[in-house]
Amino acid sequence: MTSRGARAGAEADGFDVEEALALVQENPGPAHRGHGGPGSHAPQHHDTSRHEDTHRHQGSPGHDAARHGRAEERHRATPWPEARATAERAARAAARAARRAPVSAPLDHALGLTLAAPLAALTDLPSFDTSAMDGWVVAGPGPWTVRDEGVLAGHAQPARLTDGEAAGVATGARVPPDTTAVLRTEHGRTDDRGRLHPTRGVVHGQDIRPRGQECRTGDQLLAVGTLTTPAVLGLAAAAGYDTLTVVPRPRVDVLVLGDELLTAGLPHDGLIRDALGPMLPPWLRALGAEVRAVRRIGDDAEALHRAVTTSDADLVVTTGGTAAGPVDHVHPILRRAGAELLVDGVQVRPGHPMLLARLKDDQHLVGLPGNPLAAVSGLLTLAEPLLRTLAARPAPEPYPVPLRDAVHGHPYDTRLVPVVLRGDAAVPLHYNGPAMLRGIAAADALAVVPPGGARSGEEAELLDLPWAAGGIGVCFT
Numbered sequence: 271m272t273s274r275g276a277r278a279g280a281e282a283d284g285f286d287v288e289e290a291l292a293l294v295q296e297n298p299g300p301a302h303r304g305h306g307g308p309g310s311h312a313p314q315h316h317d318t319s320r321h322e323d324t325h326r327h328q329g330s331p332g333h334d335a336a337r338h339g340r341a342e343e344r345h346r347a348t349p350w351p352e353a354r355a356t357a358e359r360a361a362r363a364a365a366r367a368a369r370r371a372p373v374s375a376p377l378d379h380a381l382g383l384t385l386a387a388p389l390a391a392l393t394d395l396p397s398f399d400t401s402a403m404d405g406w407v408v409a410g411p412g413p414w415t416v417r418d419e420g421v422l423a424g425h426a427q428p429a430r431l432t433d434g435e436a437a438g439v440a441t442g443a444r445v446p447p448d449t450t451a452v453l454r455t456e457h458g459r460t461d462d463r464g465r466l467h468p469t470r471g472v473v474h475g476q477d478i479r480p481r482g483q484e485c486r487t488g489d490q491l492l493a494v495g496t497l498t499t500p501a502v503l504g505l506a507a508a509a510g511y512d513t514l515t516v517v518p519r520p521r522v523d524v525l526v527l528g529d530e531l532l533t534a535g536l537p538h539d540g541l542i543r544d545a546l547g548p549m550l551p552p553w554l555r556a557l558g559a560e561v562r563a564v565r566r567i568g569d570d571a572e573a574l575h576r577a578v579t580t581s582d583a584d585l586v587v588t589t590g591g592t593a594a595g596p597v598d599h600v601h602p603i604l605r606r607a608g609a610e611l612l613v614d615g616v617q618v619r620p621g622h623p624m625l626l627a628r629l630k631d632d633q634h635l636v637g638l639p640g641n642p643l644a645a646v647s648g649l650l651t652l653a654e655p656l657l658r659t660l661a662a663r664p665a666p667e668p669y670p671v672p673l674r675d676a677v678h679g680h681p682y683d684t685r686l687v688p689v690v691l692r693g694d695a696a697v698p699l700h701y702n703g704p705a706m707l708r709g710i711a712a713a714d715a716l717a718v719v720p721p722g723g724a725r726s727g728e729e730a731e732l733l734d735l736p737w738a739a740g741g742i743g744v745c746f747t
């Protein structure tokens with residue numbers, strides 16, 4: 271199902287999509303403020319990139335040190351396309367190092383995995399000459415005498431037909447030896463004496479699916495690298511398979527950092543709800559990962575060090591603690607663990623403090639920034655290419671779509687902006703600030719907006735969200 275398909279379905283159900291989307295598309299303006307009641311601070315700007323960027327890059331005479339720091343950070347940060355390529359390369363090297371052996375998965379566990387061996391037919395298909403229609407098997411030209419006993423699907427070889435003989439037959443039943451054609455129920459008539467007459471011309475072999483019509487035993491049906499879709503599962507079963515040889519799912523541990531996080535109830539006393547603990551595991555699964563542990567570690571450097579150094583996952587994903595605050599432990603822990611930083615900051619907004627480190631030859635860590643949309647950006651920039659490559663999935667085709675509205679750009683960095691698809695255009699959503707999930711929760715995709723921005727009508731590459739693209743392996747369980 272495409273994202274367009276998903277939308278059409280929602281509309282068909284009478285769900286007012288436009289009304290729902292208005293909640294995330296329109297800038298409410300001054301009249302909207304204060305809706306939260308006395309003391310509330312409704313946001314005045316929902317597209318926060320502009321004033322944050324202004325703040326960051328205009329600087330002021332009193333902020334030389336900060337300006338210098340930013341310039342250094344920009345210097346070190348990896349351009350967005352290069353960061354994705356680095357993540358892919360890292361995964362290829364890890365896959366080689368670990369020689370990730372293919373596994374045998376029962377069909378009902380193989381959805382979304384990649385075939386590690388070609389799918390060769392274990393049988394002819396069909397495996398016997400088969401009637402394609404309900405009616406009669408006939409031998410020679412009509413009229414025919416009709417046997418008392420018919421031929422049903424799932425039964426053993428029926429007795430040979432002799433010339434001038436017919437027998438009732440069901441779709442999928444084996445046709446008896448010496449059958450010359452199948453006559454459909456609607457194309458035959460029985461006379462008073464019980465003899466069967468054709469009501470139209472009969473062509474030799476009509477409506478018989480000969481054995482091996484689709485494939486012969488040993489024919490290659492699908493190549494190594496094919497994604498196991500529901501259709502592949504069906505074909506594999508038809509061709510005689512109980513298990514498939516597949517590339518195993520990459521194993522991921524998620525470590526959620528931050529003392530300020532609550533797992534239930536309303537925010538209070540400076541504490542906020544953990545948005546990433548509930549969001550990341552199903553998203554990672556949708557990207558093909560097996561999520562093994564989700565651990566909340568607080569801002570405890572020792573616990574983080576222990577969790578990172580004792581994990582045997584292919585990928586450790588941390589959230590928060592990537593910046594330079596007093597409790598931002600990710601960089602110091604990586605240094606202590608002897609990890610090699612492959613990407614330390616990316617020229618992308620939101621999410622620029624994201625990082626990728628090699629813990630061992632076959633083990634990596636993606637550090638996602640704590641701001642929730644920044645974490646999504648890190649997930650799609652670094653974790654997606656890494657997991658896709660480990661899972662031997664093909665890279666999605668670039669997917670350019672014209673933007674309906676202009677999007678402000680960052681002066682140096684790529685921006686990822688939540689959009690919905692409307693007709694042939696992508697409509698940028700508001701509420702796209704680094705700490706906001708309101709836009710992405712309504713989005714079909716993220717638009718890749720190059721430095722400097724995009725004009726209305728200009729094409730932007732889209733990163734589909736795994737569920738909007740109907741991604742195979744979208745198993746949220």
Ligand SMILES: Nc1nc2c(c(=O)[nH]1)N[C@H]1C(S)=C(S)[C@@H](COP(=O)(O)OP(=O)(O)OC[C@H]3O[C@@H](n4cnc5c(N)ncnc54)[C@H](O)[C@@H]3O)O[C@H]1N2
Nearest residue numbers: 528543544545546547590591592593598638639640641644
């Ligand atoms: N001096 C600077 N400060 C910051 C910079 C900078 O360049 N210089 N970058 C800012 C940007 S951009 C981001 S993004 C954040 C990255 O911060 P961290 O990765 O260190 O994350 P935290 O400080 O732990 O948290 C940031 C923010 O996100 C909230 N958060 C964290 N985890 C969760 C969660 N699981 N669910 C919901 N919200 C979460 C946290 O409470 C903070 O509000 O740094 C900026 N600072």
Ligand code: MOO
Nearest residue numbers: 620621622644704
């Ligand atoms: O603002 Mo930060 O871009 O990474 O959330």
